Amino acid sequence: MTRSVLVLLGTKKGVYVFRSGAARERWRLEGPYFPGQPVYHVAFDPRDGESLFAGVNMTWGGPRVEISRDLGKTWKPGKNPAFPDGDDRTFSRTWHIEAGHAKEPNVMWVGTEPAALFKSTDRGQSWESVRSLNDHPDTKHWAPGGGGLGMHSIVVDAGDPKSMAIGISSAGVYETSDGGRSWTRHNEGLASPVPQGPEGDYT
Amino acid sequence: MGNVTVKLHGAFSEFAGGARSATVEASDIASALAGLVGRYPSLAERLRDEHGKMREHVNIFANDEEMRYLDGERTALRDGDIVHIVPAVSGGEG
Numbered sequence: 197m198t199r200s201v202l203v204l205l206g207t208k209k210g211v212y213v214f215r216s217g218a219a220r221e222r223w224r225l226e227g228p229y230f231p232g233q234p235v236y237h238v239a240f241d242p243r244d245g246e247s248l249f250a251g252v253n254m255t256w257g258g259p260r261v262e263i264s265r266d267l268g269k270t271w272k273p274g275k276n277p278a279f280p281d282g283d284d285r286t287f288s289r290t291w292h293i294e295a296g297h298a299k300e301p302n303v304m305w306v307g308t309e310p311a312a313l314f315k316s317t318d319r320g321q322s323w324e325s326v327r328s329l330n331d332h333p334d335t336k337h338w339a340p341g342g343g344g345l346g347m348h349s350i351v352v353d354a355g356d357p358k359s360m361a362i363g364i365s366s367a368g369v370y371e372t373s374d375g376g377r378s379w380t381r382h383n384e385g386l387a388s389p390v391p392q393g394p395e396g397d398y399t
Numbered sequence: 400m401g402n403v404t405v406k407l408h409g410a411f412s413e414f415a416g417g418a419r420s421a422t423v424e425a426s427d428i429a430s431a432l433a434g435l436v437g438r439y440p441s442l443a444e445r446l447r448d449e450h451g452k453m454r455e456h457v458n459i460f461a462n463d464e465e466m467r468y469l470d471g472e473r474t475a476l477r478d479g480d481i482v483h484i485v486p487a488v489s490g491g492e493g
Contacts, residue, residue: 256456256486257410257445273441278449286448 202267204248206235211250213268226268239293241319243301249320251290251306259289261306263320277306277314277323279330285310293320294350297357307347311338311364315376329362329370329379337390341365400424401478405435409486415439428461429472431482446484456487 203214203223210228234253241247248264250271260273279285289309296303304316306323312330314323338345342365349363358375361382367390368383383392403425412419416439423434436443447453459466460483461474476482 254410256454257414258448258454260444273444276444276449281450286450286452 202240204238204240206238206250208234211235211238211268213248229268229271230262236290237292239295241295241304243295243298244319247319249293249304251293253289259287261290261293261320261323274316274320275322277308277312277325279312280325283325285312287312289344289346291346291348292350294352297352297354299357305350305352305360307350307362307364309344309346311335311345311347311367313347313350313362313376326376328377329372332370332379334367334381334390338364338367339389400426400430401476401480403431403434403476403478403480403482405431405482405484407484411442411445411484411486414442414445416441425476425482427472427476428459428466428474428482431476432459432472435484458485458487459483460485 199218201216201218201220205212205214209232210230212225212227214223214225216223230250230252235250236253237251239249241249246265246267248268250262251259252262253259260276262271263274264271277287279287287308290306291309292307294305296305302317302319304320306314308314313326315326316323345365347362347364351361353359359371359373361369361371363369366388368381368386368388370379371382372379381390383390401424402422404420404422406420407415407418418439421435421438423431423438425431425434432446436446446457461469461476462481466472466474
């Protein structure tokens with residue numbers, strides 16, 4: 197049974213947390229945390245029931261992922277997602293943070309700008325580039341949408357820890373069914389800068 | 400090498416756990432920053448990106464002069480010099 201409800205808001209001026217009981221009759225506002233700082237996403241980890249993650253995208257000081265282990269009372273930054281040496285991309289924003297599958301309690305995922313997927317196996321303290329997607333042959337076709345070239349969505353299949361999907365603006369949807377070793381594009385019916393067929397046609 | 404005071408202004412103090420300054424041994428701005436990050440590792444990713452490039456909107460002064468009008472990070476420092484790390488301020492209506 198639901199005991200309490202949290203609504204997490206990432207805004208251009210920080211993180212706001214609204215709390216209420218199961219009846220949702222009264223709401224208590226907490227925050228802003230990181231006042232004046234743009235936050236693209238705030239995520240809750242339902243596996244431990246106490247962790248929050250915030251993608252703080254500052255102009256000075258650069259982007260960072262802040263972590264709370266007490267539902268927002270205190271925060272500390274983790275180590276940044278980082279593109280490896282020799283890669284000309286630079287981590288510039290966090291767009292999405294997602295808790296991993298329930299069977300993988302230490303796994304977290306982040307989607308960034310430029311569009312890339314990073315995996316943590318230590319509850320968000322550090323991140324590794326998912327090279328199978330970030331170096332996918334399609335990346336040469338990926339083009340920025342109106343808000344930039346961002347990986348804005350990550351969906352973990354609750355029924356299968358090896359299955360997940362991500363969304364990139366503007367490249368489309370990619371899915372894996374082998375835990376991220378390989379990725380398949382699923383843009384049928386979507387406009388995308390990525391060629392769909394052998395002749396390079398566009399849908 | 401001399402004793403150099405590095406002063407942290409604005410958000411950079413918060414990134415160092417509230418510290419406002421640190422005294423480090425340094426011969427130039429690069430070694431002063433390295434000494435500062437050694438003291439406060441949480442500043443490393445706030446000052447530079449993953450490829451080691453200084454982030455935008457970070458202004459660094461050697462005493463009263465901004466380092467880009469001097470010799471950048473190779474600007475020589477002497478005993479007693481002060482390095483300021485200042486977040487850029489912009490915006491507003493004209």
